[in-house]
Amino acid sequence: xxxxxxxxxxxxxxxxxxxxxxxxxxxxxxxxxxxxxxxxxxxxxxxxxxxxxxxxxxxxxxxxxxxxxxxxxxxxxxxxxxxxxxxxxxxxxxxxxxxxxxxxxx
Numbered sequence: 001x002x003x004x005x006x007x008x009x010x011x012x013x014x015x016x017x018x019x020x021x022x023x024x025x026x027x028x029x030x031x032x033x034x035x036x037x038x039x040x041x042x043x044x045x046x047x048x049x050x051x052x053x054x055x056x057x058x059x060x061x062x063x064x065x066x067x068x069x070x071x072x073x074x075x076x077x078x079x080x081x082x083x084x085x086x087x088x089x090x091x092x093x094x095x096x097x098x099x100x101x102x103x104x105x106x
Contacts, residue, residue, distance in 0.1 A: 004086050007044065011093050016052035020045050037081050043072025044087070047094035054101050066098065 003026035010019035023045050031038035047069035054062035076087055 016048045019048040040075040043069045
C-alpha cells in the first residue's frame, strides 16, 4: 500500500492526525519535483488537519485550516495527475468526514 492509499484508509478510519503524517512524507519528496501536485497533497494534508482540529474542539483553527484546503481544490480540477482518481477519492472522503463532524456539532 502506498502513501496515498494509506492516507485514504486513515481518513476512512477517522485517524486524521495519522493521515496527515502519512501524506506529509510523500509531499516532502514530491515538492522537489512537482510543486503543482505537491500543493494539492498539501491541501489534502490541511483537510485532514482541519478535521482533527475540529474534533479537538478547536473550531476557529479548524475553519482556518479547512479554508486553506479549499484553496488547493482547483489544482485537481485544472490538472491531470497519475493519481487524479485517488486524489478525487481522498478529496470526497475529506468532504464527507468534515460534514459528518460538523453535523455532530462536537
